[in-house]
Amino acid sequence: MKKLLAYFKFNKTEQNGFFIILMIIVLFVTIYSLLKRSAEDPIPNQAKVFEQSFNDSLEISGSANKQEMNISYSTTSSKNENKALVSRSPVLEESKLFYFDPNNLPHADWHKLGLSDKQITVLKNYESKGGRFRKKTDLMKIYSINDRLYKRLEPYIQIKTSPDSEITKQQNRTSLLYDKFERNKAELIDINTCDTTALKSLKGIGSVLSKRILKYKDVLGGFYRIEQLKEVYGVTAETYDLIKDYIVVSSLDGIKKININKVDAISLAKHPYLSPKDAKLIVNYRDQHGSYVNIEDLTKIGTLSDLAIAKIAPYLIFENDSR
Structure with a gap:
């Protein structure tokens, strides 16, 4: 023990x-603690200041909101009162509803129907630009006419037939008569004697197709049925349907x-x-068996179809044939 204490004895x-x-250590500890406190203190102080300012702003905004709520409530209530007055006004006006034509309706009559000056101005501007109501629903195109107002007026709208529509009908009748006249002219066209000008008067027939039809007629030797036009390249089923009656x-x-x-x-x-094969067979059979007497002799060849014989028959003549 004495030896241990001997180590703690100082001169x-x-x-x-x-x-x-020891004094230096205490001094450093004191300075460190002071610096640490001075470094930490501003944050809580700033937080407290921010918190206080935030609370103050909440109180201010709260009071402002309360004022705004009071104002909005008063405004809303006043608007509701106005709406109530407006909603009550049409009820009073309903007794003045009458049947009317919206085209060129006088300003005073629109007033009687319950429309405001602003709504009537929009309607008159529409008419001044050439606008016209041809059916009831056309009134809904006017932006100043809302659905509620239209539904109230709709049962009383009676649009008269405009003179323009009568003119249009007359024009349509004239057009139909003209088309009929043109069709009657086209009915006189004989495809064996006509020229390209006559063919081009038919619907669907142009310069190229008309020349092609006449060329095919020359190769055939003439048409004996109008259905033969279907064999011309370019004469479609639709084109044939257009011209077959003419x-x-x-x-x-x-x-x-x-x-x-x-x-x-x-x-x-x-x-x-x-x-070429069919032609050679016909000539060879004739050379072997003698002249043909009539169209039935062609059936003896055996290789010619009945359809081919029926199609070529109008273009053949026999020595003993009276044709």
């Missing part, structure tokens, strides 16, 4: 040094006939209804 010089070090084959006298007993295979093959 004079050591004691002085110890006290100096074309006619008035006579078959102009159709060019082929003497089946004298024609050669090359010339016969030029006809659209016969292929």
